[in-house]
Structures are given as C-alpha cells and as structure tokens.
Amino acid sequence: MTTGTPQLVISRVFDAPRDLVYRAFTDPDHLAAWWGPIGNSLPRDEIEFDVRPGGFQRWTEVNASNPGLRVRIHVDLTDVADGELLDGIMHVSGRLPEGIEPFETRLRVEFHDEADGRTRLEIRQWLPEHLAHPSAEGWRQAFTKLDATLTNVHAVATDHREVAVWQS
Amino acid sequence: MAGTDQLSAVFSALSDPTRRAIIAELAERDATVTELTAPLSISMPAVSRHLKVLESAALISRSRSGKWRASHLESAPLREAADWIARYRRLWDASLTRLDAHLAAVQAAGPATDRTADDPGEPE
Numbered sequence: 001m002t003t004g005t006p007q008l009v010i011s012r013v014f015d016a017p018r019d020l021v022y023r024a025f026t027d028p029d030h031l032a033a034w035w036g037p038i039g040n041s042l043p044r045d046e047i048e049f050d051v052r053p054g055g056f057q058r059w060t061e062v063n064a065s066n067p068g069l070r071v072r073i074h075v076d077l078t079d080v081a082d083g084e085l086l087d088g089i090m091h092v093s094g095r096l097p098e099g100i101e102p103f104e105t106r107l108r109v110e111f112h113d114e115a116d117g118r119t120r121l122e123i124r125q126w127l128p129e130h131l132a133h134p135s136a137e138g139w140r141q142a143f144t145k146l147d148a149t150l151t152n153v154h155a156v157a158t159d160h161r162e163v164a165v166w167q168s
Numbered sequence: 169m170a171g172t173d174q175l176s177a178v179f180s181a182l183s184d185p186t187r188r189a190i191i192a193e194l195a196e197r198d199a200t201v202t203e204l205t206a207p208l209s210i211s212m213p214a215v216s217r218h219l220k221v222l223e224s225a226a227l228i229s230r231s232r233s234g235k236w237r238a239s240h241l242e243s244a245p246l247r248e249a250a251d252w253i254a255r256y257r258r259l260w261d262a263s264l265t266r267l268d269a270h271l272a273a274v275q276a277a278g279p280a281t282d283r284t285a286d287d288p289g290e291p292e
Contacts, residue, residue, distance in 0.1 A: 033270045
C-alpha cells in the first residue's frame with residue numbers, strides 16, 4: 001500500500017487532553033457523536049471496534065438528507081499505539097454518492113501533547129492506490145506548487161513560494 | 169469532475185519529479201522542447217517522452233504551427249486533481265469542527281477530566 005508522501009496533511013489543536021481525543025476516535029459512542037459532515041449518523045448496532053495492531057474499526061454511515069446513501073467503512077488497523085497513534089487502511093464501500101466507486105485509502109492519525117493540556121491531531125491521508133502511484137517524495141511540494149501555479153496560470157511571474165497552501 | 173480514468177492519468181503523470189518540473193516551467197510560459205531541456209539534466213529525447221505522457225494526460229497541448237512546437241499548460245486537469253484533494257480536506261474540516269464541539273460538550277458535562285498531559289487514560 002501507499003508508503004510515499006501523503007497527499008493530504010491536516011494538523012489541528014483541540015482543547016482537550018490527549019486520552020480524550022484518542023477516545024473520540026476509538027470509542028464507538030464518541031465516534032458516532034462527531035464523525036462525518038452535519039447530518040451524518042452512524043447506526044449504533046453497526047459499529048464494531050477491535051482497536052489494536054492487526055485489529056479493525058467498522059461502521060456504517062447514513063445521512064438524513066440523502067436516504068439513498070449507505071456507506072460502509074472498514075478500517076484494517078496496521079499500527080496502533082494506545083493514546084498516540086492509529087494507522088490503517090480504510091475501505092469505503094456500500095451505496096456511495098453518484099460517481100464515487102468503492103476505494104481504499106491509507107489513514108494515519110497521530111495524537112500529540114501540546115502546552116496547557118491541549119492535544120494536536122496530525123492527520124495524514126493517502127490517495128486511493130488506483131488513483132495515484134506517488135513517488136517517494138515531492139507530492140506535497142508538487143501540490144503546493146500546483147496550487148500556486150493554478151492561481152497564477154499565465155500570470156507574468158508565477159510566485160513559487162513554498163507555502164503549504166493546502167496544508168492547514 | 170473528470171472521470172476516474174482521466175484523474176488517474178493526471179496523478180500518474182504528476183508522480184514523476186521531472187514532469188512536475190516541466191509543469192512548473194510551463195506554468196510561467198509556453199516553451200519548446202529545446203527550452204524545456206536546457207534547465208534539466210536529461211536528454212532532449214527524454215524530455216520529449218515526458219511531454220508525450222503529459223500530453224496523453226491532457227495536461228499540456230502542443231501547437232502544430234510552424235517549425236517550433238511549443239508546449240502549453242492546460243490548467244483544467246490540474247484543477248481537477250487539486251479539487252479531488254480539496255474535497256477530502258473539506259470533509260475533514262467538517263468532521264473536525266464537530267469533533268471540537270463534541271470534546272467541549274463532553275468536558276462540560278462529564279466529571280472533571282484530569283487535564284494533565286500525562287494522563288494515561290482509561291483502558292478500553
């Protein structure tokens with residue numbers, strides 16, 4: 001599976017202790033309370049977690065605004081460190097939105113202590129393998145440049161600042 | 169949104185650092201094979217091969233007028249690729265905003281949580 005540079009990197013600080021943020025990802029009742037966009041919900045009897053290296057997290061997503069959708073998520077956990085790390089392959093299938101085929105994506109979530117008891121979440125996501133075979137490096141840089149490029153296509157001078165435009 | 173096949177071709181074309189360098193160059197101006205080869209440490213035939221890949225992914229077009237065939241960057245497929253990433257970013261942003269609210273609610277409602285950084289947490 002993808003081991004190169006992730007195409008999506010998100011870093012965000014939460015005003016909560018690390019163990020609580022970790023539980024928000026690993027406790028079924030917690031995850032069901034926040035996962036997905038507004039209107040998204042996870043039927044409680046279809047959530048099954050076995051959080052450990054080699055374990056899994058499975059759930060179904062439905063959305064009140066679109067009763068036709070029924071998204072099945074199966075995460076095969078490859079690497080787990082209690083309170084610190086979740087890394088695995090997320091398999092997305094079921095009745096998906098128009099134009100979306102079932103796919104797999106590697107997802108890595110790290111939980112770091114910040115000052116004042118806050119927690120920094122580091123999320124990395126890799127594109128589905130059928131969409132990309134990224135070389136071992138340069139993706140982030142490439143997309144940073146592309147973003148800068150796209151907003152300046154054919155401008156007289158394209159500014160290639162290494163600003164991570166698509167990184168929070 | 170482009171079809172998966174086109175997107176796949178775009179990402180595959182962009183997976184090579186030389187081709188990304190060529191794209192960056194073409195973002196500034198149209199250029200001939202000779203002009204594109206100059207800053208690179210590879211041969212002109214190699215650059216031509218990269219241009220063929222970029223062309224088949226519709227990332228560039230090449231003028232057929234006159235003696236010098238200039239390559240021109242087509243921004244639409246790049247935009248598609250960037251959109252794909254952006255869509256996932258938006259999904260995360262929506263979720264994480266809800267997570268923020270959830271964490272605040274849990275801490276406000278529950279028994280006082282130990283706020284020390286070294287709290288080992290509860291066994292699952």
